[in-house]
Amino acid sequence: MASVILDDVSVNIPIFDVSRASLKKALIARTIGGRFAESGSYLTVAALKNVDLEIHDGDRVALVGDNGSGKSTLLRVVSKVYPPTSGTVNVIGNVSPMFDATLGMSLDATGLENIQIAGTIWGMTRSQVKNSIDDIVDFTELGDYLKVPVRTYSNGMMLRLAFAIATVRDPEILLIDEIIGVGDINFFEKAFKRMQRLVERSRIFIVAAHQDDILRHICNKAIWLSHGNLMEFGEIDSVLLNRYRASQAAQADAPERETATA
Amino acid sequence: MNMLSDIQDMPASPAMVISPTADTLQSRLKPIGSVSRIFSDEILSGFRAWPIWTVMAWDDIRQRYRRSLLGPFWITLSMGIFILLLGVIYSRLFHSDIRFYIPYLSAGFTVWGFISQTTNESSMAFSEGQRIIKQIKLPYLTYVLRVVWRNFIVFLHTVVIFIPVAIIFRVTPNFATLLVVPGLLLVCVNVTWAATILAVLSTRYRDMPPIVATVVQIMMFASPIMWPVSSLGDDTMVAELNPIYHLIQLVRAPMLGTVPELLSWLIGGGMAVVGCSIAAALLVSKARRIVFWL
Numbered sequence: 001m002a003s004v005i006l007d008d009v010s011v012n013i014p015i016f017d018v019s020r021a022s023l024k025k026a027l028i029a030r031t032i033g034g035r036f037a038e039s040g041s042y043l044t045v046a047a048l049k050n051v052d053l054e055i056h057d058g059d060r061v062a063l064v065g066d067n068g069s070g071k072s073t074l075l076r077v078v079s080k081v082y083p084p085t086s087g088t089v090n091v092i093g094n095v096s097p098m099f100d101a102t103l104g105m106s107l108d109a110t111g112l113e114n115i116q117i118a119g120t121i122w123g124m125t126r127s128q129v130k131n132s133i134d135d136i137v138d139f140t141e142l143g144d145y146l147k148v149p150v151r152t153y154s155n156g157m158m159l160r161l162a163f164a165i166a167t168v169r170d171p172e173i174l175l176i177d178e179i180i181g182v183g184d185i186n187f188f189e190k191a192f193k194r195m196q197r198l199v200e201r202s203r204i205f206i207v208a209a210h211q212d213d214i215l216r217h218i219c220n221k222a223i224w225l226s227h228g229n230l231m232e233f234g235e236i237d238s239v240l241l242n243r244y245r246a247s248q249a250a251q252a253d254a255p256e257r258e259t260a261t262a
Numbered sequence: 263m264n265m266l267s268d269i270q271d272m273p274a275s276p277a278m279v280i281s282p283t284a285d286t287l288q289s290r291l292k293p294i295g296s297v298s299r300i301f302s303d304e305i306l307s308g309f310r311a312w313p314i315w316t317v318m319a320w321d322d323i324r325q326r327y328r329r330s331l332l333g334p335f336w337i338t339l340s341m342g343i344f345i346l347l348l349g350v351i352y353s354r355l356f357h358s359d360i361r362f363y364i365p366y367l368s369a370g371f372t373v374w375g376f377i378s379q380t381t382n383e384s385s386m387a388f389s390e391g392q393r394i395i396k397q398i399k400l401p402y403l404t405y406v407l408r409v410v411w412r413n414f415i416v417f418l419h420t421v422v423i424f425i426p427v428a429i430i431f432r433v434t435p436n437f438a439t440l441l442v443v444p445g446l447l448l449v450c451v452n453v454t455w456a457a458t459i460l461a462v463l464s465t466r467y468r469d470m471p472p473i474v475a476t477v478v479q480i481m482m483f484a485s486p487i488m489w490p491v492s493s494l495g496d497d498t499m500v501a502e503l504n505p506i507y508h509l510i511q512l513v514r515a516p517m518l519g520t521v522p523e524l525l526s527w528l529i530g531g532g533m534a535v536v537g538c539s540i541a542a543a544l545l546v547s548k549a550r551r552i553v554f555w556l
Contacts, residue, residue, distance in 0.1 A: 014554050080399035083550040099397045106321050108328045113321075120317045121394060149328075 002093030002172045002203040004078055006053040009087035011073055012044040047073040049228045050087070055204055055221075062215040062236055063208035064243060065225035071208040074225065075099070075175045078206065093203060096122070096171030101162040111146030111153075111161055118165045132168045139164045139194065156187070163191060167198045174202035178209055212240055297546055304549045305542055308403025315404050319412035334419045341420045345371065345427070348488065356493045361431045363490070368427045369517040370487045373510050376417035377453055378478045383409045384457030385464035385471040392556040402545060402552055406458050410450065424517060438521045445512035445522065448530045452509060455537035462548050465555045481506055505529055 048070045055061060063071045076082040077089055079097040104121035105114050115136055119129040137146060140160045150158055199205050199218060206223075209215055215222070215236065222239035224231040231246075232239050327333040345368045353363035384406060388395060391405040427433070464470035482488075485506040491498055501507045508526040515522040 016555070076396075079397075081396060081553060083553075095399075097397055100393070103394060103397055106325060108325045109321060113324075117317055117321050120314055121398065121400075123398075126313065 002057055003090075004053065004055040004092075004173065004204060004206075005090040006051050006077070007088045007090070009048060009051045009053075009077060009084045009089060010046065011048040011070075011077060011082055012085040013047050013073075013082075015043045015045060046228050048077065048084075051230045053223070053230065053233060055206070057203045059204055059221050060199070060219040061204070061206045062219040062222040062239075063206060063225065064210075064212070064215070064222055064240065065231075068227075069225040070228040071225055072099075072177055073228075074223070075177055075206065075208060078173070079175055091173065093172035094123075095173045095175065096169050096202075097175040097177075098166050099175070099177040101166040102158070103166075105150065105158075105162055105165075107151045108149050110149055111140075111142060114150055114161065115146075115165055118162070119168070122166070122169060124169065136161075136164045136168060139190070160187065160191075163194075167194050169198070171198070171202045173204045174199065174206070176205075176207040176209075216240070300546045300549050301542065304401045304545055305403055308401035308407060311401055311404045312407075314400065315408040315411055318404075318408040319415060322408070322412045323415055334416070337416055337419045338422050341368075341372065341375075342423045345423060352488060356489055358490055358493070365424070365427050365431050365433050365518055366490060366514070367488060368424050369514040370510050372417060372420045372424065373449065373513045374482065374485070374487045374506075375420055376413055377449065377506070377509065378482065379416065380410055380413040380453045380457055381460065381478055382471075382475055383413065384460045385474050387457065387461035388465045388552060388556060395553055395556060402461075402549060403458065406454065406461050409461075410454050410457055414450070433517075433519055436519050438519055439516050441516035441521060442513055445516055445530075448512055448527075448534060449509050451534045452530065452537060455534070455541035458541040458545055459537075462544055462552065465552055466548075485510065505533060509533075 051074070063074065065071050073082060075097065077084055078091060079095050080089075080091070081097070104118035106117055109117060112133070115133060116129050119132065120126075124132070137143075140146070140157075142157060142161060145153065145157065146161075150161065153161070196218070205219075207215070207219065219236050221234065222236040223233045224239050224243050232242055323334055327336060330336060332339060345364065349360065349364035349367050352358075352367070353360040356363070358366075387405045387409045388402070391408070394400065395402075395405070428435075460470065460474055464474070481504075484500075485504050486494075486501050487510065491501045491507075494501060502525070508529040511522045511526045512530050515526075
């Protein structure tokens with residue numbers, strides 16, 4: 001059983017002024033004793049506001065919303081990277097975030113060494129890494145290239161390897177931020193199939209993306225975020241429809257702004 | 263108008279609403295998750311994550327010396343040349359017998375190298391790991407232990423130089439030599455808590471790294487590393503009051519075949535207890551904030 005339950009979760013992200021982050025300023029502020037009106041406070045961004053959510057086994061959730069609506073923040077809250085400022089987060093099951101496939105890759109290490117380094121950082125044990133090597137070699141078709149430093153790889157080769165390592169896991173809760181494009185067209189289909197299998201292995205799958213048609217294909221539910229607020233959580237078709245209607249309505253309300261940007 | 267540039271550097275999704283809030287008041291009023299759970303998540307799990315920090319540390323070392331012929335043994339070679347040169351010159355400067363001075367210098371300097379390098383590099387512990395920190399939740403201690411372990415590996419490469427030195431200058435191993443193990447362990451504990459505190463503070467206050475670097479540099483000259491305590495004459499207070507002296511003694515004395523003084527054990531042990539408590543308290547209380555400081 002896996003589940004993700006968010007109860008009244010808010011996340012405020014502090015922004016530090018360069019001058020504010022300095023020790024000297026902190027000391028001065030302390031010794032002068034609050035002469036600066038803002039001392040002891042800093043600007044914060046409300047990235048998520050009072051979000052309530054319940055996601056259960058079998059839910060394939062699409063995370064939709066404009067840029068800066070809090071999608072990445074929500075994923076980071078579920079993966080425990082961001083502790084909530086208030087509210088409670090209850091996640092049952094091991095979380096496997098895949099925000100950046102090249103995470104943990106070391107340019108000067110060989111392909112095989114990278115499988116070990118990145119695999120370990122992704123939380124695999126030594127024997128799991130060992131067992132996965134054949135699969136990765138098979139999938140990447142890199143052959144002897146795996147024995148040379150990845151520094152010498154082309155972008156596409158690098159991505160293949162990173163993608164293969166990142167998708168070798170057995171996640172209970174899989175989080176993906178943006179769907180990744182992988183190399184050439186031939187490879188894309190192979191990558192897409194592998195991705196689908198990874199998604200199928202997971203109990204809960206949450207993906208943030210902008211491509212509605214792909215999302216309809218792989219998800220059954222959707223979360224719509226706007227300015228850090230949870231607008232709607234439910235069946236994907238109705239959420240996407242409501243979001244579309246809302247954007248149409250907003251456009252109708254502000255025709256002059258539309259022409260200004262167009 | 264610093265604000266604008268700050269928003270661009272922000273770790274997470276861009277701004278929607280920007281409002282000044284009173285400090286971390288909100289998070290202080292509503293502490294989420296008990297202290298003991300954070301302790302277990304951050305500190306116990308940090309040690310348990312050893313497969314991760316050892317792999318990271320080895321990769322750091324490999325990256326530094328990749329494609330070089332001698333690899334990490336460059337550290338050994340440069341340390342060897344340094345000790346030979348300094349040994350010949352300084353033994354005269356301090357009117358010290360070269361047969362005493364060179365073993366003394368090579369033992370002390372390698373230990374000091376471990377302490378000082380770890381201290382200096384610890385201030386970057388979280389910033390060098392920030393790509394991972396912002397994507398995968400690992401205990402923060404993982405990144406500190408990576409720095410400590412990396413420098414311990416370097417230490418093992420430098421301490422090799424002591425073997426030919428001991429043979430040439432007839433430093434014979436005896437039972438006291440075995441004390442090098444508990445001595446080194448105590449140094450590691452002390453270095454780890456200091457690194458933890460510095461890692462947290464340096465992430466929040468960006469002036470810390472240069473301050474630390476300055477203090478470390480001064481301590482190298484102020485501590486009996488390159489000069490023997492005996493050169494102070496009768497008044498050895500300057501050395502006795504220096505905690506660095508006692509830490510170094512815990513390893514250097516056994517290496518030279520003598521037992522460290524009881525005072526050194528007491529100070530080393532006392533600092534370990536107090537320091538670890540402070541470091542643990544600091545890490546537990548700030549664990550929920552660190553990611554936002556990066």
